[in-house]
Amino acid sequence: MDTFFEIPSVHHRSRRNLTNQQRQLIFEMLLMKVQQGKLKRGSIPEVAAAFGANPKIVRRIWQRAMACFTNGLAIDVSSKLPTHVGRKPKQFDVNRIAEIDLRQRTSLRSLSMALNMPKTTLYRRVKKGHIRPHTNALKPYLSNDLKRARLQFCLSMLEPSNLYTQPTFKNMYNYVHIDEKWFFMTKETERYYLLLEEHEPLRTCKRKQFITKIMFLAAIARPRYDPSRNQEFLGKIGIFPFTFTEPAKRRSKSRAAGTLETKAVIRVTKEIIRTCLIENVLPAIRAKWPRCIDG
Template identity: 25%
Template sequence: MATKVHNSGRKKIQVAPNAITNINMGDRSCIRDLAAKLNVSSSTSGRMIKRDDIKPHTNPLHPRCKEPNMLQMMEWVLDLLMGDTAQTKRFNAQGEWIFDGTLGILSFTYQEPAKRSYKYRGKGTIITKVVKSVGRKETRNMLINQIVPAIIQKWPPSEGPKVIFIQQDNVGSHISQTDEEWQQVHQ
């Protein structure tokens, strides 16, 4: 009795070799678009790429993240986070760098003692936790206790007193100029 071992299982979905080249380049810019044009699912087109039935390519303007590209991207992200741009740097009359525009990375966290012991730390050890929901109270606390003191500490004395605008982007947690706690610190 002959067995049909190789004929079992799900059959591969076959796509004609010229079917992909007949699709406009703009219509096959990603796996989902290609799958839609071939009338197959995106997972099927992904499997076809894995089997080397389709050869993926990357845009030369956005190459895959290799080591040099990752370093360049990380430097850009750190510059962005730290505010290291030409507009924020301040120089004195002699051309010396007196303020780089960075205040540091300030996070919405708090510290409290651990409630339970754990394999790596004991009960009562101070641990840092992330604020679950940032509201008006947390924003006011951040402005009053971290941002304003950082500005006062790092602002160069040679610049003298200036009006500094603190932009608040999160609509729900804006601090009003008439807020009493803010006015005490502001003055």
């Protein structure tokens, strides 16, 4: 005959970490139960039951507060878990990195191999700010003649009237800055945000390696403001693309023969830029330039 024994259930109090706000409230509640400079008997179990905490934790909070008071320090009963839990960081001298050649410091993997330590250790040092990542750009080499030319250009932008008293730069009100820039008409991969029922857009190109580029010429000047800081002149002259139109030589499914098509100028020469300045930029400056020139 089988015999069954009933095992009594044991209720263990779940030990949970108290927040700093709860620990401060526990200390304030214990402080209210102080009578004649001493904590009232039975206060610690009573407060522990109110917060659902272990009485030992409440007693340690009170002891820490009294130790701070005895030593003349500010009462601090916050948790020490953020600085006492988890795996301790691996110690190493970050100054060793300066002794390694720059060619071995282009990635965390190569740097970790040179230091003979895990890559994650270096990654944590980067997150903490002990190691500074730097993106280095290649700069053009300047000869003495180029440096002299740049210095002369900077000096030419100073006002001649107060050059020897208090040097100041010109107000640049009678200057127009122009610059050219190539742009691809599209990118090989593009990101779109679509609805669930939307179809994916179809983008086609003859060759992904040779996407059409268009050069734009932009002309800007310094904006003008009146004494009340109201804008009189925006400063934007215009943006002009290097394109041309020609009739289609043959018929296709998308257009008939003779239809005017806009095409990009593949090779922009000095003559083409001069033509753009004469036909587009100068008329735009005459049309948009403020009539009252104060400089």
